[in-house]
Amino acid sequence: AQSVSQHNHHVILSEAASLELGCNYSYGGTVNLFWYVQYPGQHLQLLLKYFSGDPLVKGIKGFEAEFIKSKFSFNLRKPSVQWSDTAEYFCAVIPTNTGKLIFGQGTTLQVKP
Amino acid sequence: DAGVIQSPRHEVTEMGQEVTLRCKPISGHNSLFWYRQTMMRGLELLIYFNNNVPIDDSGMPEDRFSAKMPNASFSTLKIQPSEPRDSAVYFCASSRGPDSNQPQHFGDGTRLSIL
Numbered sequence: 414a415q416s417v418s419q420h421n422h423h424v425i426l427s428e429a430a431s432l433e434l435g436c437n438y439s440y441g442g443t444v445n446l447f448w449y450v451q452y453p454g455q456h457l458q459l460l461l462k463y464f465s466g467d468p469l470v471k472g473i474k475g476f477e478a479e480f481i482k483s484k485f486s487f488n489l490r491k492p493s494v495q496w497s498d499t500a501e502y503f504c505a506v507i508p509t510n511t512g513k514l515i516f517g518q519g520t521t522l523q524v525k526p
Numbered sequence: 527d528a529g530v531i532q533s534p535r536h537e538v539t540e541m542g543q544e545v546t547l548r549c550k551p552i553s554g555h556n557s558l559f560w561y562r563q564t565m566m567r568g569l570e571l572l573i574y575f576n577n578n579v580p581i582d583d584s585g586m587p588e589d590r591f592s593a594k595m596p597n598a599s600f601s602t603l604k605i606q607p608s609e610p611r612d613s614a615v616y617f618c619a620s621s622r623g624p625d626s627n628q629p630q631h632f633g634d635g636t637r638l639s640i641l
Contacts, residue, residue, distance in 0.1 A: 459631075503569065512624050514571065515571075516569040517568070
């Protein structure tokens with residue numbers, strides 16, 4: 414079955430620390446990839462997406478993600494986190510032959526001021 | 527532009543009661559999705575519509591759940607009868623189309639508590 418796995422369930426960082434959240438998916442075909450963020454009490458918002466082209470994509474708020482096809486991975490990175498980045502982050506995949514968005518379990522990021 | 531609008535934001539009701547959740551997608555979006563979010567199972571797709579037609583309802587947990595989209599600007603998710611295990615946050619999302627390269631835009635969700 415198709416699935417998305419996020420390695421870290423809960424990450425705690427101090428401000429200015431670097432962030433990397435892991436995401437792997439299990440599907441052998443073509444996929445489109447997304448990272449969503451959910452701030453406390455709010456709805457999911459799109460951070461960035463990858464469809465094709467340069468595997469290093471840049472999103473909003475200084476986030477970026479790298480698609481490594483050989484590793485089935487799409488890790489999210491930010492060089493220097495801020496307290497306002499405290500949120501839950503979801504990796505999501507759409508296999509192009511199904512069109513169904515499959516979410517990972519989410520990673521809760523807590524940034525200490 | 528207005529985003530996806532869901533109502534109510536919060537619903538608390540006793541088990542056995544009928545619950546109706548409502549969603550207004552973004553104008554011009556042809557695809558609408560209902561998700562459920564719980565601590566145990568994360569975000570699950572329940573059903574999605576394209577051009578008001580249900581395309582895939584394989585995620586609907588039981589016959590107690592039903593969803594309709596009578597027109598392009600309105601959808602409902604109904605639970606009858608409700609049970610405590612239905613307690614979750616229910617999100618509605620919409621996109622311009624069913625293609626996999628169309629990002630989905632989410633509403634604020636309905637936090638449902640069944641006592």
